[in-house]
Amino acid sequence: MIPELTDINYIKQIMENHGFHVSKALGQNFLINPTVCPKIAELGNAKKNFGILEIGTGVGVLTAELAKRAEKVVAIELDEKLFSILDETLAEFNNIKIIHGDAMKIDLKKIIAEEFADLQVAVCANLPYYITSPLIMRLLEEKLPIKTITVMVQKEAGQRLCAPVGTRDSGAVTVAVAYYGEAKKLFDVTRGSFLPAPKVDSMVIQIKLYPEQHWHVQDENLFFRIIKIGFSQRRKQLCSVLANHFNIPKAKMLAIFEQANIISNTRIEALTMQELVNLSNFLYKIINQ
Numbered sequence: 001m002i003p004e005l006t007d008i009n010y011i012k013q014i015m016e017n018h019g020f021h022v023s024k025a026l027g028q029n030f031l032i033n034p035t036v037c038p039k040i041a042e043l044g045n046a047k048k049n050f051g052i053l054e055i056g057t058g059v060g061v062l063t064a065e066l067a068k069r070a071e072k073v074v075a076i077e078l079d080e081k082l083f084s085i086l087d088e089t090l091a092e093f094n095n096i097k098i099i100h101g102d103a104m105k106i107d108l109k110k111i112i113a114e115e116f117a118d119l120q121v122a123v124c125a126n127l128p129y130y131i132t133s134p135l136i137m138r139l140l141e142e143k144l145p146i147k148t149i150t151v152m153v154q155k156e157a158g159q160r161l162c163a164p165v166g167t168r169d170s171g172a173v174t175v176a177v178a179y180y181g182e183a184k185k186l187f188d189v190t191r192g193s194f195l196p197a198p199k200v201d202s203m204v205i206q207i208k209l210y211p212e213q214h215w216h217v218q219d220e221n222l223f224f225r226i227i228k229i230g231f232s233q234r235r236k237q238l239c240s241v242l243a244n245h246f247n248i249p250k251a252k253m254l255a256i257f258e259q260a261n262i263i264s265n266t267r268i269e270a271l272t273m274q275e276l277v278n279l280s281n282f283l284y285k286i287i288n289q
């Protein structure tokens, strides 16, 4: 019987046995708080008829909790030096497949189709923090057949991801997440829950993806262009920012705002999701006249 993967002495010993040193560059902060992984697995849909895609196994502490509950776990890990450790720590499971690769580059659509053919799919991970936002965006933009994304992120990133659209805490990534699904905070995790301890606290969030297109945006590229340019100059009046960017006379842009029922001097951070969608669709009409 392998000792608990949250036992610090065991983890230190196994790392030493395999000559493994944690890499800061790869965001390697391993979970050692025994309550956290079971909670992520329970809340993250690790259950019968579900295949779980995990990003970043570390020494396998979350992977094991997922495999105890889900039908199958497929994990992507970039650091090949962890593989001999994982052979040992996850030896008792026959429903885990670990793929060596970069989660930002690997073909996720293909992996999901091949590995989870008859299963519903959920993502669970304690994310390497240096790729939190781009990775979440990748999972959303590729429109993968995923039910939920349940991930540990830095507290500040989590607050941004879950902020209501139309508030000062929101950002481009908030709107992007709200476009594809509903994000909420599940629970806080203190920095002492990791080995080594990071300098900041964390939180686990969950994004429940809409099963089909929820917001009726006529041109997604245009919508996200507005979001990107708007939030890059978030303190300025949106009307002027968009008039400049799209090379449309200010008076014409003011008319678009009026049609969309949006006050002319607003900043992007004050707009609700529906207002952003309306604005995008009215602008689409003008551009394609």
Ligand code: SAM
Binding pocket: 026, 027, 028, 029, 030, 031, 055, 056, 057, 058, 059, 060, 061, 062, 063, 076, 077, 078, 079, 101, 102, 103, 104, 125, 126, 127, 128, 129, 131
């Ligand atoms: N799940 C483990 C845990 O909770 O203890 C490890 C989490 S650790 C924060 C992040 C893991 O992601 C590390 O094992 C790291 O090597 C891996 N990783 C970093 N960058 C990656 C990438 N681009 N693709 C896949 N895995 C990556």
